[in-house]
Amino acid sequence: MIWASQAQQAAIWAIGFLDEVWWSRFALPPAHAWQTTDAPIHLREQNWQKADPDTKALACYGVLWQRGPAEAPIRDQMSLRFVDGRPVSDITTQFLDWCCTCLERQGKTAWLLIWDNASWHYSKMVRTWIRGHNQQVKASGKGVRILPLFLPKQSPWLNPIEPKWIHGKRAVVEPNGLLSARQLAERICSYYHCSYEPHLSIPEKIS
Template identity: 30%
Template sequence: MLAHDETWIKRFSPLRWQWQLVGEQRPVPAPEKNEEVTLQRTLDLTSEETYVRAYEKGRSDCATQCLESLLGQTKGQILLVWDQATWHSSKKVTRWIENTDRIETYLLPARSLEINPMEDLWRELKEQVAICLERSLEALLESCKEYFETLSKKQALQTAGVFLS
């Protein structure tokens, strides 16, 4: 059973909150173009393995590439739990899934972030890594990779709210 979702990591992320001393506020850059990348993460709820891939955008062809990669990294039948993003339910992705005999999908209800186990993992990642305004996109992706590598399997499941104990 795999839970899958994606998020966008932007070079200049939206400001969430920030405390600064009066008179010592740092200027916030306002770029003409904001670099971004889509991270697709899949959490295996049985083996506790995590698979992460970076893509330029959340598109149907990226979704099928990610699924192909998952087939190569996993064995047996797959129940894939994911949201109703347009690229998850596109005709291209639906046909691709129908042509494989190993994947069955379960679409979460629309606009139901609270039941998607991946949302808390993304929130945690962004709070820990993705809000630094002084990194290049490459350095930001490297920090994301380090975050995923240091997150234990148990921590990943606990953060996703699916680890009981």
């Protein structure tokens, strides 16, 4: 009976390690964008930016999901969303909501969320959103509760998603050309075997 109870809990619980990372496009500007080598560096950079309107780096939220027994965890599935801009509280709640929607489709009812102490993780906005989200799940009996667990400060080695980022960055580098932001994002998603989703962004305020 105890074994059955543990199996049932494993079926409805999700364990996910969340982190954000910047993906640099790691490419030299096209040759025609450069002036002569005698030109000041700031002028050469200005020409590069004109020829290449995409952002130099993409911010990305990611979750590394864990399954299997605690003594031999399996961590081979990732969920990613890219960001227009940088990680902030408003976008963090969007990402959490999206993850919960995906987990609900899988029949999960609770998410043990393990992440670091970034300011946009424990901000008042995010804490208020999680509390309200959990209250709504409890009242309706539908959805996925979030149980946040913070890692000790300045301890990235405790988050198993960190080496995943390192290996991914080595794999998607394009040494012989300039990738567009879209090409880079699609290459990253292909490496992690996950679908490319629309970028998260803060809605523009209507005046």
